Amino acid sequence: MVRNPVCLLFPFLLSAQLMFWACPSRPATSERASEPSAGAARSEVDTGFDGDRAFAHVSRLVSFGPRPAGSAELAKARDYIIGELRSYGLKVRTDEFTAQTPLGPRRMVNIIAELDGQSRDAIIIASHYDTKYYQKFRFVGANDGGSSTGAVMEIARVMAAKRERPPFSYWFVFFDGEEAFCEGWTDCGTSDDPDNTYGSRHFVAQLIDHGELKRVRALILLDLVGYKNLELARDTLSTKWLVDAIWQTARELGYGAYFVESEEGVGGDDHLPFLRAGIEAVDLIQLNSYPHWHTPEDTLDKISPRSLKIVGDTVLASLPRIEERLRNRRAP
Numbered sequence: 001m002v003r004n005p006v007c008l009l010f011p012f013l014l015s016a017q018l019m020f021w022a023c024p025s026r027p028a029t030s031e032r033a034s035e036p037s038a039g040a041a042r043s044e045v046d047t048g049f050d051g052d053r054a055f056a057h058v059s060r061l062v063s064f065g066p067r068p069a070g071s072a073e074l075a076k077a078r079d080y081i082i083g084e085l086r087s088y089g090l091k092v093r094t095d096e097f098t099a100q101t102p103l104g105p106r107r108m109v110n111i112i113a114e115l116d117g118q119s120r121d122a123i124i125i126a127s128h129y130d131t132k133y134y135q136k137f138r139f140v141g142a143n144d145g146g147s148s149t150g151a152v153m154e155i156a157r158v159m160a161a162k163r164e165r166p167p168f169s170y171w172f173v174f175f176d177g178e179e180a181f182c183e184g185w186t187d188c189g190t191s192d193d194p195d196n197t198y199g200s201r202h203f204v205a206q207l208i209d210h211g212e213l214k215r216v217r218a219l220i221l222l223d224l225v226g227y228k229n230l231e232l233a234r235d236t237l238s239t240k241w242l243v244d245a246i247w248q249t250a251r252e253l254g255y256g257a258y259f260v261e262s263e264e265g266v267g268g269d270d271h272l273p274f275l276r277a278g279i280e281a282v283d284l285i286q287l288n289s290y291p292h293w294h295t296p297e298d299t300l301d302k303i304s305p306r307s308l309k310i311v312g313d314t315v316l317a318s319l320p321r322i323e324e325r326l327r328n329r330r331a332p
């Protein structure tokens with residue numbers, strides 16, 4: 001995950017109003033004494049999403065060690081993800097490419113698992129699966145890269161297990177190279193040629209090259225969704241109706257305490273290339289209130305199966321609402 005570039009420039013901004021809009025202050029959250037409990041929801045939700053399964057994926061991914069783009073550890077993680085997705089009966093393909101990075105060319109691989117629906121039009125549910133490259137400390141990205149990868153794998157399993165075909169096709173996409181190679185957002189790259197989101201930018205470019213951009217109706221992106229003190233705020237770049245649909249669903253499930261009404265100033269993530277291409281997108285991310293972001297402490301003990309389930313349940317339960325809106329819009 002990358003921080004909002006505007007925030008990094010804030011000492012140079014003259015407009016305090018712009019700064020407030022772009023850089024919401026970190027909520028003064030203390031570490032809650034206990035992680036989200038089953039009793040926190042009004043009722044148990046039966047979406048089929050198993051928080052323990054998702055957590056086991058995160059644990060396995062972390063066990064491979066730091067997983068920066070191009071590393072042997074990421075290749076092991078990739079083999080694991082692909083093996084799991086195939087075991088669910090999904091069609092899985094990889095898209096390999098060479099990215100020019102500040103550290104030289106790097107081989108990167110996006111993973112795409114497809115679930116055919118009644119329509120060829122597709123909704124993408126995605127995460128990045130690389131972790132940020134650090135020389136000075138060991139960074140295993142339990143929440144940043146791990147949690148969302150495990151959650152999307154479990155969402156894919158649940159959807160693949162359903163007997164009826166969904167109204168839309170679903171693509172479960174795992175992007176490589178979301179993280180910058182340089183330490184900070186402004187260290188390397190420009191807005192036209194950024195040092196991050198390599199996989200998602202390549203993916204969108206491929207959609208355009210193959211004339212398939214119009215097939216993609218929406219992107220639901222997950223990133224940092226497993227913190228035991230889960231608190232997801234509304235990403236200001238995301239498409240509002242998608243955020244509203246997910247937040248309304250969370251309230252209906254009794255998960256309103258974890259999908260809060262404050263704003264999350266993310267700035268750049270894998271949804272940005274989609275938004276720029278005209279695809280509506282939402283990013284579910286806990287950045288500002290996750291104290292271990294891009295630190296050696298982003299480890300498995302910060303992750304809760306219950307948090308993964310809250311997010312997984314909410315995404316799965318919001319899909320009919322999102323599908324209905326997309327279907328109605330295309331109607332003549």
Ligand SMILES: [Zn+2]
Pocket residue numbers: 001002132144179294
């Ligand atoms: Zn990150």
